[in-house]
Amino acid sequence: MKNSLLRLFVLSFLCLSAISTQAAEGQTGWKAGFSRIVITPEKPIWMSGYGGRTHAAEGKIHDLFARATALQDASGHRVVMVALDLVGVPKGMVDRVSTAAKAKHKLERADLMFCCSHTHCGPALDQSLTHMLDMKEEDWKQVIEYQKWLDARVTDAINAAVADLQPARIATSIGKCGFASNRRPPIGTGPIDHEVPVLRVLSEDGSKLRGLVFGYACHNTVLGFYQWCGDYAGFAQLYLEERHPGTTALFFSGCGADQNPLPRRKVELAEQYGRMLALSVDEVIASEMSPVSGAVQSRFREIDLEFSSIPSREELVQTAKSSDRFQRTRAQLFLKDVEAGKPLSPTYAYPIQVWKLGTGGVTWVTLGGEVVVDYSLRLKKELGAGKTWVTGYANDVMAYIPSERVLTEGGYEGDSSMIVYMQPSKWKAGLEDRIIQTVHELAK
Ligand SMILES: [Zn+2]
Structure with a gap:
């Protein structure tokens, strides 16, 4: 413990000297703005992430936040990234908030990135893992009420980040942090991605650290x-903000769908992993980083990902009597649609986004859903190691997104998780190549 405190102390000096060195660099024409708004439910509503919970939250370890950063290049092109201490990003919320952001700030869909930490100690949401929980009608009403309040808070976060735009210096680099383990059996033997991509924003004269995205x-x-808690990512953001007063630190989930922090289940461990991650970020910003110069480009596309099969009405009638709560709920929901004359869709509109930061800079790929690590490893290889970032859990979290390997192997990430996500079946083979191909098209 003492050693890590000493390390933090030394690092803070290194940070300051690195920052003042970079103050000598020329103007970039960039502007950046930040905001941080509390989204902890004010009432004790249910929590999301685990289907076995039986009642509402009982308190908090720390607050949950919606953080946003607005980045604007010299030409005036503006993008906004939102980082949420939530289990998912409901599509309905994204649509509503995007509409408001377009009306107020002329932000196109491609200019908005909605990320979440996937904390399993955040609130239940409307339209994201909605039916995983065994809630009564009264509990539901509270969740829907919270969702309305949350929509407004996220919109406020975007507005505040745009209002905060001021000249800035932006730089990127990548660090490492080692606590994630591949959780698919045999545990600890599968692929991992320990990279920590970091975007650092300094004041125009380079003297002040204003924001971090990692x-x-x-x-x-x-x-x-x-207890409400942002888990290790919540702690990491708060550590960075405490250590650098006046700085906003935004976390995004990479392709960690098959990765777990191990060992776990103790608050001290979440604090420890948060501190490790914050230390990795501090090491990056204390070392030489690549200044972002040139413009930001943003692209967004939805592709229709196919399910492997759609259950017949007869199958749904049978499964609606299942003793398995998740199977039964899914079949009942689908039956309701089918009987209302709404056939089940054989596809899902899957969001893919690419931001290019500056000339020859980072290609930032953003994928929806719980994406397994194979995607980030493949994309880094194909688009360039050291300058490719891959964000998962963004813009819509509708299901797990297995690679072809994981889909073939099956298990939770490849198959059975589709039940808790209330999707009709596992994905049809071929999804990995379709997603990667689209990323290449958008990154061109
Ligand atoms: Zn998950």
């Missing part, structure tokens, strides 16, 4: 109890 590919599942 990512890591690992589930935020150290904790699974009844």
Whole structure:
């Protein structure tokens, strides 16, 4: 413990000297703005992430936040990234908030990136893992009420980040952090991605650290109890903000769908992993980083990902009597649609986004859903190691997104998780190549 405190102390000096060195660099024409708004439910509503919970939250370890950063290049092109201490990003919320952001700030869909930490100690949401929980009607009403309040808070976060735009210096680099393990059996033997991509924003004269964006590919599942908490990512953001007063630190999940923080289930472990990750970020910003110069480009596309099969009405009638709560709920929901004359869709509109930061800079790929690590490893290889970032859990979290390997192997990430996500079946083979191909097209 003492050693890590000493390390933090030394690092803070290194940070300051690196920052003042970079103050000598020329103007870039960039502007940046930040905001941070509390989104902790004000009432004790249910929590999301684990289907076995039986009642609402009982308190908090720390607050949950919606953080946003607006980045604007010299030509005036503006993009906004939102980082949420939530289990998922409901599509309905993204649509509503995007509409408001377009009306107020002329932000196109491609200019908005909605990320979440996938904390399993955040609130239940409307339209994201909605039916995983065994809630009564009264509990539902509270969740829907919270969702409305949350929509407004996320919109406020975007507005505040745009209002905060001021000249800035932006730089990127990548660090490492080692606590994520591949959780698919045999545990600890599968592929991992320990990179920590970091974007650093300094004041125009380079003297002040204003903001940090950083990512890591690992589930935020150290904790699974009844207290609001951002898990390791929540701690990491708060450590960075405490250590650098006036700075906003935004976390995004990488392709960590098959990665767990191990060991886990103790608050001290979540704190420890958060501190490790914050230290990795501090090491990056204390070393030489690549200044972002040139413009930001943004692209967004939805592709229709196919399911492998759609259940017949007869099959749904049978499964609606199942003793398995998840199977039964899914079949009942689908039956309701089918009987209302709405056939089940054989596809899902899957969001893919690419931002290019500056000339020859970072290609930032953003994928929806719980994406397994194979995607980030492949994309880094194909688009360039050291300058490719891959964010998962963004813009819509509708299901797990297995690679072809994981889909073939099956198991939770490849198959059975589709039940808790209330999707009709596993994905049809071929999804990995379709997603990667689209990323290449958008990154061109
Ligand atoms: Zn998950």
